[in-house]
Amino acid sequence: MTQLSSGQIVRFRDDGYLVLRQRVSAADCAALRAVVSDDLQIAAAPVEYEADVGYAGAPATRDAPGGRTVRRLRGAWQRHPLLQQWAADPALVAMLGQLFGQPVVLNLAHHNCVMTKHPDLGTATGWHRDIRYWSFTDANLITVWLALGREDAGNGGLQVLPGSHRWQIAPDQLDALDFLRPDLARNQALMAQGVTLSLAEGDVLLFHSSLFHAAGTNRSGERKFSVAFAYRGADNLPLAGSRSAAAGEVALG
Ligand SMILES: O=C(O)CCC(=O)C(=O)O
Numbered sequence: 001m002t003q004l005s006s007g008q009i010v011r012f013r014d015d016g017y018l019v020l021r022q023r024v025s026a027a028d029c030a031a032l033r034a035v036v037s038d039d040l041q042i043a044a045a046p047v048e049y050e051a052d053v054g055y056a057g058a059p060a061t062r063d064a065p066g067g068r069t070v071r072r073l074r075g076a077w078q079r080h081p082l083l084q085q086w087a088a089d090p091a092l093v094a095m096l097g098q099l100f101g102q103p104v105v106l107n108l109a110h111h112n113c114v115m116t117k118h119p120d121l122g123t124a125t126g127w128h129r130d131i132r133y134w135s136f137t138d139a140n141l142i143t144v145w146l147a148l149g150r151e152d153a154g155n156g157g158l159q160v161l162p163g164s165h166r167w168q169i170a171p172d173q174l175d176a177l178d179f180l181r182p183d184l185a186r187n188q189a190l191m192a193q194g195v196t197l198s199l200a201e202g203d204v205l206l207f208h209s210s211l212f213h214a215a216g217t218n219r220s221g222e223r224k225f226s227v228a229f230a231y232r233g234a235d236n237l238p239l240a241g242s243r244s245a246a247a248g249e250v251a252l253g
Pocket residue numbers: 115117123124125130156213214215216
């Protein structure tokens with residue numbers, strides 16, 4: 001499959017996300033897992049540790065127990081040709097082009113990483129929009145999330161709030177890290193709409209940068225690996241002087 005159907009395009013627009021089943025072969029996933037496992041073994045820089053995320057329940061410092069657990073292998077595009085090959089996969093780029101209606105650009109400032117959620121030591125992530133720390137002309141970016149193994153409620157798989165990319169959220173509904181505050185009744189009503197996604201190895205999730213999503217802890221006994229890249233349409237420029245403009249981009253056509 002190299003084209004999204006009109007039904008898939010409508011689903012993405014309505015729900016703010018779309019799951020593409022079995023986009024990447026088992027052999028390619030295994031090759032990617034081998035690359036990232038090797039890098040994880042030696043914590044090949046640049047990495048982000050659990051202590052760096054600042055999430056609820058995360059170790060306060062790198063020297064605290066579990067503090068040096070790698071959460072993200074950063075610089076995925078720069079890390080290995082196989083990761084580049086995936087990020088620039090022509091069929092993927094063609095689908096993103098359909099959703100943006102214009103040429104596609106990979107932004108290297110955001111995501112551009114392999115998420116590695118550790119069993120026990122990997123912290124949960126609250127409900128948030130990826131766009132919260134990103135600076136572009138508009139919020140229409142797409143995160144592409146490749147599951148390198150099974151992802152579900154048992155190992156900290158993603159949950160989404162369908163349609164939330166179109167919700168108006170007041171500033172007081174968010175905490176200091178721009179997570180939806182779980183203590184507010186009106187947020188609880190929103191969170192109750194959460195859907196836990198079940199992804200298999202090689203499945204790909206596309207989601208709008210304003211879609212609220214969250215993830216739990218990994219209770220499976222095995223690391224979870226997911227590759228995440230962020231894309232924009234060619235017209236949606238990063239704001240000059242912002243972090244979004246600072247790390248370079250790749251025009252994919
Ligand atoms: O795997 C997780 O905990 C969620 C990751 C995530 O949503 C993010 O980094 O934006």
